[in-house]
Structure formats: C-alpha cells, structure tokens
Amino acid sequence: MEKLNPVLHIGWDPRPIGALHRAGAEVTCVVPAKDAPGVRAAGAAAIVVPDPGSVEDILGGLARNSLAPSDFAAVCSANEFYLVQAAAVAEVGGALGAGSTRTLAMRDKFVQKDLLRRAGLRTAGHTLVESLERFDPDTLALPQVIKPLHGAGAMHTVVVRDPEELRDAVAAARQVADGPWLFEDYVPGQEFFVDGVVRDGCVLAFSLSRYFQNMIECHGGGVVAYQTLTESEAPELYAESRTLAESAFKALDFQDGVFHLEVFWDGQEAVFGECAARVGGGRADRVFELTFGINLHDEWALAALDLPSGIQGEPVRSAECFGGLNLQCPQGVVVSVPTLEQTLARPGVVEADIYLVPGAVAPDFNSASHIRSGQAVLTGADLRQVAERVTGLGTWFHDSVEVAPAGG
Ligand SMILES: Nc1ncnc2c1ncn2[C@@H]1O[C@H](COP(=O)(O)OP(=O)(O)OP(=O)(O)O)[C@@H](O)[C@H]1O
Numbered sequence: 001m002e003k004l005n006p007v008l009h010i011g012w013d014p015r016p017i018g019a020l021h022r023a024g025a026e027v028t029c030v031v032p033a034k035d036a037p038g039v040r041a042a043g044a045a046a047i048v049v050p051d052p053g054s055v056e057d058i059l060g061g062l063a064r065n066s067l068a069p070s071d072f073a074a075v076c077s078a079n080e081f082y083l084v085q086a087a088a089v090a091e092v093g094g095a096l097g098a099g100s101t102r103t104l105a106m107r108d109k110f111v112q113k114d115l116l117r118r119a120g121l122r123t124a125g126h127t128l129v130e131s132l133e134r135f136d137p138d139t140l141a142l143p144q145v146i147k148p149l150h151g152a153g154a155m156h157t158v159v160v161r162d163p164e165e166l167r168d169a170v171a172a173a174r175q176v177a178d179g180p181w182l183f184e185d186y187v188p189g190q191e192f193f194v195d196g197v198v199r200d201g202c203v204l205a206f207s208l209s210r211y212f213q214n215m216i217e218c219h220g221g222g223v224v225a226y227q228t229l230t231e232s233e234a235p236e237l238y239a240e241s242r243t244l245a246e247s248a249f250k251a252l253d254f255q256d257g258v259f260h261l262e263v264f265w266d267g268q269e270a271v272f273g274e275c276a277a278r279v280g281g282g283r284a285d286r287v288f289e290l291t292f293g294i295n296l297h298d299e300w301a302l303a304a305l306d307l308p309s310g311i312q313g314e315p316v317r318s319a320e321c322f323g324g325l326n327l328q329c330p331q332g333v334v335v336s337v338p339t340l341e342q343t344l345a346r347p348g349v350v351e352a353d354i355y356l357v358p359g360a361v362a363p364d365f366n367s368a369s370h371i372r373s374g375q376a377v378l379t380g381a382d383l384r385q386v387a388e389r390v391t392g393l394g395t396w397f398h399d400s401v402e403v404a405p406a407g408g
C-alpha cells in the first residue's frame, strides 16, 4: 500500500492507531502522560502534552520536539473530542486533514442543525441560549430538550415537558455551566442509528440498528442496548434514513469518512437526530464488522489518509444477526462479579469485557449512556432471538453482581 508519512494523530486509541499502521502510516500521537507507554508499546511515537484537546498544547508539544504541523503529511484524530483540533492543526501545517469547517459541521450540534435546516432537511428546531441567567423561559414552546453544545453520552441532556420541569432543569443546568446551552424542540419517536462509510460523497456501507430504548432514557434507569436490522425488517426506515443521510452529507459537505448517525422514527417519517464523523461508540464497530466483514477503523484510516476504500461493491451481510449492550449492576460496593468465562458462556455471547472489580463502587449508570460496568456483543439467528439474548444477558449480569451498600 502507498505510504503517506509521517502521520500525526491527536489522542490515543489502539484501534485507529492499528488501522493507521495497517494503512502504512508511521504514526506520532499527541497524548497526555498516562497514555504514552501504551502508544510506544504499539509502535507509535508519543508527544506528551497536558491536554491534547488544546491547539496550544499540540503546537507546544510539537515545538518541544523540534517539530511543526508542516512536518507531517497528514494530521487526523479518531477521537470525537479532538477532531476539530486535528483538522485545524492540519490546516496550519498545510498537511492533509479533514478540513476544520467541514469537521465542525460534523461536531457542533448548533452548526450541524443550522446547516441541515437551511437545506430544508427534517431535524429539530434549535435555539442557542447563551446564558441561563438571562434566559426567558416564556420564549420557547414546550416540550424541549436541553443539552450542552458538545455533549456526549446524553450527559446533562434532559427533556422538559412543562414549566415546572423547565425551571428545575434550568436550575440544574446552571450548576454545570451558565451557557451556552442548546435547546431543541422535542422529537417524538423511537431512536435508531446508522453506521457506515461515505467516499467521494457516495455511501458505500450503511447499517441500520435499533436502540432498545432511546439514549436519553439512560437517566431513568434505561438500558443501552442495540441490534442490527436487515433491510427487509425495516424497509421504509431503511429507505427514508438512507435518503436523509445522503441529503444531510451534501448539506454538511461530508464527502469522505465513517459516520455514526442517529435518527428518530415515528413509523411515518424519519427525523435527523445528529451525525458524527467517527466510528460509533460502544461495540458498534464489532457488531458492524461481524455483520459485514468490514473494519470501520480501517475505513476511517483509509479516508483520513485519502487512500481508496477497501469496500468493493455492495457489502455482503452475514446470515447471522448481531447486537450489543452495556452491562450494568446494582448500586453499591461490588462484592463479586461474574467472570468473563461465565459471561461468554451465556447464550449467544460472542465477545465481552467486564470492567467491574470487587471493592469498586458501582458507577452511576443514570448519569450518561457510556457509563457501564462491561460490554458484550451477541449473535442470534434472527431479530427476536438477538433481542431476547441481549435482554437476557443484561438481566443475568445485573442480578449476578453482588453488592454491599456504599458506606456500609
Ligand atoms: N431534539 C430531541 N428530541 C428528542 N430526543 C432527543 C433530542 N435531542 C436529543 N435527544 C435524546 O437525547 C440523547 C442525547 O442527545 P444527543 O444525541 O444530541 O447528544 P449526545 O450526548 O451527543 O449523544 P452521543 O453520545 O450520541 O454523542 C439522544 O440520543 C436522544 O435520545
């Protein structure tokens, strides 16, 4: 494969760095001190900075190593929090990058919705509230969703349905930050997501999945679980969401990369939720790879290096169905946890990771959708079997973790 070297990657994750290596890149990562040993063990160079999310820190780290952005052929990141910084640093150095304006459109919730609404696409009406202290609650029609501009995992994101809920939510949000906050019209319907690949503006791979519960339900004890859907299981939504995605990518000028798109569906109409230019969270990458034999991290790296996609023709779907979930446990101090072997022995479990250890305090699963005590990928013969197995594993794991009351 053609080499495009050297490559600067902002942040560290073994999966995209492995993909860059497979694409022939010599990689330098800008990372905090804790990540440097892992980076070096993976065969990449590390530049240590206090905060890789700061452009000043990135430029300073490079300068301390007698380097500049122009010393790299490409600057990229697979970490959603560093995408815009990587694109900006690429522009500073005249290196290959994703383009800061384009990247911002795939990152900033206000900018994205603004571009989509200007293009006439279906997405929530949105209002930027610069300061909650000066905010007049009577200006917005309820229900609304209040969220941080750069939120992730539904953290600090709430639905308000009446004036009392609005007052309480604004008071709680002010404890986090005065502003700016994004207020969106509430979109009814069930939430789905799409993982895929776009190159030269054409969608090369497109996989629709359903969430068992909308992500925002995580605040009320909801589960974070998902499963892929074949086209014949959701023909209308497949067609609607693909058209919506293609129109959205044109409006956002998103031509090349991998994407994770969220969509609401009320049975009639698909409404664009949001779209990120990155591999989906949780185990969406493994579910996609098991379903189509395509590694999304490889596709991300090929796009970042402007090399041809490895996808040839329409991806061929496995005869099996797949799903995944975040494992949760009761609140308290963990006394005992099922082993990995026990978890892998449950029906349909293909892969699992368990992060809980005895003595740890169970995390607050209600705070954000990415808070978990483990993750698993499951397979089944059809939609119903995968759904049963995913739900069954979640219940079994939860009920098998023994906890003692915290502080007891
Ligand atoms: N306008 C809306 N109407 C209805 N539900 C919404 C709306 N906006 C957000 N939500 C709910 O809140 C969740 C989190 O919101 P959003 O996806 O905007 O932020 P996020 O925290 O960035 O999530 P992610 O982890 O996908 O990056 C959504 O997945 C959805 O369940």
Ligand SMILES: [Mg+2]
Binding pocket: 262, 274
């Ligand atoms: Mg989201």
